[in-house]
Amino acid sequence: MSATAPTSPSSRSGPVEPAGPPDSPDATTTAAAAVEVRGVSRRFASRSGDVVALSDVDLTVRAGEFVSLIGPSGCGKSTLLRLIADLDRPTGGELTVFGRPPHVARQNHDFGIAFQQAGLLPWRSVRANVELPLELHGTGRAARRARATELLGLVGLADFADHRPDQLSGGMQQRVAIARALAESPSLLLMDEPFGALDEMTREHVQTELLRLRAESGAAVVFVTHSIPEAVYLSDRVVVMSARPGQVREIVPVALGSAGDRTDGLREDDQFFDRVRAVREALHGTDGATGVGRGVDQR
Amino acid sequence: MRAARRWREVVAPVLLGVVALLAWQATVVGLELRPFVVPSPTAIGEQLADHAAVIAAASWSTARNAFWGLLIGVAVALLAAAVSAAVRVVDEMSAPLVAATAVVPIVALAPVLYTMFGANAQTARIVVAAIVSFVPVYVNTLRGLRTVTPVHRDLMRVYAATRRQTTRVVTLPGALPFFFSGLRVAASVAVISALVAEYFGGPVDGLGKAITSAVSSSNYPLAWAYVAGAVVIGLVFFCATLALERGVLHRGNLRQRP
Numbered sequence: 001m002s003a004t005a006p007t008s009p010s011s012r013s014g015p016v017e018p019a020g021p022p023d024s025p026d027a028t029t030t031a032a033a034a035v036e037v038r039g040v041s042r043r044f045a046s047r048s049g050d051v052v053a054l055s056d057v058d059l060t061v062r063a064g065e066f067v068s069l070i071g072p073s074g075c076g077k078s079t080l081l082r083l084i085a086d087l088d089r090p091t092g093g094e095l096t097v098f099g100r101p102p103h104v105a106r107q108n109h110d111f112g113i114a115f116q117q118a119g120l121l122p123w124r125s126v127r128a129n130v131e132l133p134l135e136l137h138g139t140g141r142a143a144r145r146a147r148a149t150e151l152l153g154l155v156g157l158a159d160f161a162d163h164r165p166d167q168l169s170g171g172m173q174q175r176v177a178i179a180r181a182l183a184e185s186p187s188l189l190l191m192d193e194p195f196g197a198l199d200e201m202t203r204e205h206v207q208t209e210l211l212r213l214r215a216e217s218g219a220a221v222v223f224v225t226h227s228i229p230e231a232v233y234l235s236d237r238v239v240v241m242s243a244r245p246g247q248v249r250e251i252v253p254v255a256l257g258s259a260g261d262r263t264d265g266l267r268e269d270d271q272f273f274d275r276v277r278a279v280r281e282a283l284h285g286t287d288g289a290t291g292v293g294r295g296v297d298q299r
Numbered sequence: 300m301r302a303a304r305r306w307r308e309v310v311a312p313v314l315l316g317v318v319a320l321l322a323w324q325a326t327v328v329g330l331e332l333r334p335f336v337v338p339s340p341t342a343i344g345e346q347l348a349d350h351a352a353v354i355a356a357a358s359w360s361t362a363r364n365a366f367w368g369l370l371i372g373v374a375v376a377l378l379a380a381a382v383s384a385a386v387r388v389v390d391e392m393s394a395p396l397v398a399a400t401a402v403v404p405i406v407a408l409a410p411v412l413y414t415m416f417g418a419n420a421q422t423a424r425i426v427v428a429a430i431v432s433f434v435p436v437y438v439n440t441l442r443g444l445r446t447v448t449p450v451h452r453d454l455m456r457v458y459a460a461t462r463r464q465t466t467r468v469v470t471l472p473g474a475l476p477f478f479f480s481g482l483r484v485a486a487s488v489a490v491i492s493a494l495v496a497e498y499f500g501g502p503v504d505g506l507g508k509a510i511t512s513a514v515s516s517s518n519y520p521l522a523w524a525y526v527a528g529a530v531v532i533g534l535v536f537f538c539a540t541l542a543l544e545r546g547v548l549h550r551g552n553l554r555q556r557p
Binding site for chain 2: 085086087106107109111113115117119121123132133135136137
């Protein structure tokens with residue numbers, strides 16, 4: 001997985017692929033890194049003293065790699081994602097996205113994002129929602145339309161292009177949000193519990209769909225989740241975090257084949273259960289049989 | 300199905316109105332109520348028919364004041380809301396003033412305004428209607444401009460949208476339903492205040508003046524006929540804003556939220 005730095009199907013101009021600025025020595029040695037996190041901390045000042053959301057976190061996400069962040073509530077996994085997305089700044093340490101500081105990556109439109117809430121604009125049609133990032137960044141009307149049609153086809157919502165978001169179910173809205181995140185063919189996709197609000201059946205369906213989309217786009221994904229099976233099913237590696245302070249406890253390699261090879265049948269596979277157990281034990285310590293991790297779905 | 304809906308939405312309310320009028324008539328006739336207590340619908344109807352032109356003229360005069368007042372009030376409110384939303388300090392500075400405007404019964408200022416602008420001009424009445432319609436539009440629009448959901452804010456930041464883009468794509472469409480709910484309130488209070496302001500002086504035209512003079516000459520059915528004129532203006536204003544709201548929100552695919 002690591003050796004294949006996939007070339008993005010993007011037709012964008014400008015530097016897209018991992019080669020960072022020439023003055024960055026890091027970029028040449030680990031050319032494929034989508035995200036580099038080095039000793040990152042984030043403290044929040046509050047009246048009752050500082051809250052340490054993240055403490056000295058190191059993490060590397062290679063280009064094209066799917067990495068899940070899992071852990072109990074308050075372990076800082078969403079905070080870490082927000083730092084990568086430049087929606088927040090670290091109080092210590094350093095982050096780079098494709099060798100660039102997060103705010104530069106953001107200005108370059110290097111990544112797409114999806115949240116737990118679909119966050120569609122209710123006054124726009126489904127199509128206009130998917131077109132939004134392209135519109136903001138000056139893509140022409142015809143190209144926008146073509147790309148939206150293509151993406152809505154990919155997420156199986158071609159017939160709903162002219163519907164309004166509130167006419168769609170939660171799962172469909174979330175698929176629109178994913179289509180929107182993929183609109184500019186980003187080389188990195190950031191997802192903050194995107195399926196957290198969906199029922200189990202819809203959830204499994206969109207998970208499989210996400211694997212397919214990701215196999216086609218070759219994008220790296222950082223995926224925050226509460227669900228162990230979800231993390232295992234989707235990821236190349238699962239980053240298990242612990243709370244107070246938020247730290248990386250263990251990184252579990254999944255190695256269940258490439259995204260394109262994974263199908264629903266994998267959910268019943270012994271290897272799959274084996275990885276689920278490994279992640280659970282990492283979450284709860286080796287005697288993980290006792291006690292259920294707070295805020296972690298056992299589903 | 301369609302017929303049933305039609306029945307519920309149109310025929311039923313009309314029927315209720317007719318029944319109410321009949322009951323009213325029967326009560327007045329049956330109990331031999333004096334006109335100063337309450338005149339019968341037929342007596343009011345007679346006055347309406349006899350004085351249709353005068354009533355229409357008085358209604359037109361009041362409606363014009365309410366309209367200009369509403370227009371000015373809304374324009375100033377939109378401008379002020381835009382400035383307050385953009386510059387936090389302005390909002391904080393003006394908050395007490397807006398609160399004062401909201402609680403002071405503005406029509407009570409009418410006599411003062413008549414002295415200021417002259418008792419022969421309509422200006423005082425327009426000013427009263429403008430101030431009264433300013434408040435709901437300003438408060439609602441400002442709230443709308445402030446109500447950007449966190450997920451949309453994050454999204455626009457991730458897309459590195461400029462401030463102008465964020466305003467056009469997220470803030471303004473989101474604020475429109477708020478503006479319209481303010482406008483609906485403003486339209487009703489503009490009519491009421493323009494009319495009530497006439498009670499306190501100014502030129503002799505207008506519904507408020509007509510009602511007081513009809514009552515002082517003991518012509519109670521005529522006074523009620525003028526009240527009917529006021530009801531019509533109020534309805535026209537309400538329906539016009541509703542139509543505007545429907546038209547704009549529907550065309551722009553905007554959902555009504557507040």
